[in-house]
Amino acid sequence: MSGRRGATGQRGRPPWALVPLAALTVTFLLVPFVALLQRAPWSGLADLLRDPVVTDALRLSLISACTATVISLVGGIPLAWMLARTDFPGRSLVRALVVLPMVLPPVVGGAALLFAFGRRGLVGGPVYDGTGFLLPYSLWGVVAANTFVALPFLVVTVEAGLRSANLRYEDAAATLGAGRWMIFRRITLPMTLPSVVAGAVLCWARALGEFGATVTFAGNLQGRTQTMPLAVFLALESDREAAIALSLVLVAVSLAVLLPLRDRWLAA
């Protein structure tokens, strides 16, 4: 890792103009977190972590964010490959569609999901009438909302990785008789693994913090659909200190997952 960076000979000597701007950026990001820590009710934190509302919400958050990330990987990598490597009619349209959930206010995304998969929805209506299956008010509804909002982060990142990957190795493998699937599996995927991991991390983090689409589409019920952001929002209505403590738990959990990953995969 350090070999790659050291090779440029620039390490540790940035252009002077970058330093104050970088420092300003860090300050801007840091100050709100310091303010949050300063308001935190440290003494009550331990009790709060044993509160069933918190443990339920944390469990549901982790399950739904991880499931949404797996679904995004399974569905998103093939889509990213199609966007990066093939030219099909309407590709730019599909690319615009992929980033749409990033632009859409999450609450609107949740309403759109409801129009599509709700009990009276375009798809959800016939499915419910036929089978009685309903996505809203269930953990699968939370996963669907998380996936809808977080998937673009994975697709965009992986597509960028695929585009910047050197095609020489794939060509070499092809001339040596490797099939397309083998090339994808043995060359393309390992070579773009850093961007796959980066995309998955972004996707997971976005899913973990998801609020608007989740509450609109899946609703809010402790132990069934209430994730951490929903619990934080409602705690804010009645008990600000609890809300701050809950957010710190969420921040701590995400740091515990992201920091090791960042050192391993994203340091380049």
Added chain:
Amino acid sequence: MLMPVRRLPALVVCAALVGAVACGDDDTADAADGTTTDLAGTITVFAASSLTDAFEEAAEAFEQAYPDVTVELNVAGSSALREQILAGAPADVFAAANPSNMDQVAEAGEVDGDAEVLVHNSLEIAVAAGNPGGVEGLEDFADDSLLIGLCAIEVPCGDFGREVLADAGVTPAPDTEEPDVRSLLTKVASGDLDAGLVYATDVESAGDAVEGIAIPDDVNVVADYPIAALAGAGEPEIAAAFVDYLLSDDGQAILTSYGFAPA
């Protein structure tokens, strides 16, 4: 006080007449005694979201009475508004959906004088048009096969809702506890829920999309909506005049047309 002294008598007259639309409009009277009865400036009114439609109309009527006055509405959940006020947001008037949020603002010394009861509201069962779930009353809220929504207990409508259900001896089986009454109403209106417990005013505001089923008086709650001018008001005289207007017959007539019960 920064209030110009010459405006004081005019304000008293105005407060007495308030609601009579002529009050601020009467330019000839101004010319006659050389003073102005017109209030001028902008006030920011923090109002509970259930007051949205009613306050928009009331603010418009008030602005017609005082052409130089602009009323800006900031509507949100009462507790969110309380937090904003306590954090120093510039607000002239606060109208909350329950007394406890007002009490907390008053305890912090943010209320100018005393809060008064503006209107009452009560709860009603909301069902989608045509009542597809066949809901008949509160006891259906215990039915697991129906899709039932309540407000989360952290917001006033959720608190009242549970009180009503407890008084009726019903243990609810909710499928969702919505963070505010409007999102609950939306899900009932769209057919994504069979029934929800909302304010009578919400059923009124939803028009044809939603039908209301009355709750017997002996178990229903009467929610007090308090209102007060705030100590930190930038325009204390306009703030006081607006509160007086809402409490006047004309103001109350507007509010009750949205389903509120008069104070």
